[in-house]
Amino acid sequence: MDNVIDQSGILAISTRLQRLSDALRKEGQLIYQSFGIQFEPKWFPVVYTLHLKTSMSVVEIANEIGYAHPSTISLLKELEKQQIIKSKKDKTDERKRLIVLTTKGKALVDAMKPVWNNMEKALVQIADNKNNLMEAIIEAEEKLKESSFLVRSQKIRQ
Amino acid sequence: MDNVIDQSGILAISTRLQRLSDALRKEGQLIYQSFGIQFEPKWFPVVYTLHLKTSMSVVEIANEIGYAHPSTISLLKELEKQQIIKSKKDKTDERKRLIVLTTKGKALVDAMKPVWNNMEKALVQIADNKNNLMEAIIEAEEKLKESSFLVRSQKIRQ
DNA sequence: TAAATTTATGTAGGAAACTACGTAGATTTG
């Protein structure tokens, strides 16, 4: 609480969330490196999803990870370049591309499991305090689903 | 908790933080609009800082709001274009630019005070749950200051 | 079953932050 933005409190919450997100992602990158693994934190949602669900279309992945589909497409392009995933046309629906992990991708996931385990422990240290950050995020998202920031603002205004 | 990323839990925390940040910023924009005020949420840190501290250099503002200085410079450019701030050379140090709110900028701040008040109430509704999001952020940032994500990872690894 | 609509994917470009690097003025040091 030593600068103006901290003092302005909750109004700068969007900025604070982003700052923290950036810091964790950048350090995540360094941790993968320290384990000698070539993997970027931004790839995690796609790869984690595919490792659980085997074969999915682009839009299915996008919905699953909560991203817009063009963002997902660009992640998939990077992962295809790294030969972590591959895709084939869906035979029953010509519009769809079915995405799967390659053999290399599956091996990478196995190699990353201890890293994920390690990161998870470190993240629990960081996020589990008097207030649990992950739970706080989930609770806030639930509140937003109930009634958006805008709608709440309008109700308060009346 | 209805998709894979929610289930993957804390490993996707960076993604979750960013998603929430984006959602709040976008809705913040709509709220300013709904009050008929032409103001962008990203300008808040700079303007709020200047409204408290009167006259500051570029780097002072950047440090105060916790941004890199080039980010601050581009915000200042936008604010100057909107005639919300203006700048003049520091006479005692030719390198420095002293930034101040214009008359229009000060009037805008006064007009925004009720909006900020309204937003604050809505944000408290959203963020204050079993776990308080703002406090959770502050606590997590304090933990990171004590010892970074990377260092914690390395200690756990041993 | 042809026309309208919906769904899946893709491209282009934007937003809000960042890092890397360069220059010029101020300060410190040998």
Place this chain on the structure above:
DNA sequence: CAAATCTACGTAGTTTCCTACATAAATTTA
């Protein structure tokens, strides 16, 4: 006090997401 270093500011380009729009295939409807 000249040289080296530091500080302030600026530009260029990057990152990681987004929205808007386009096209083609599938599905629904009249």
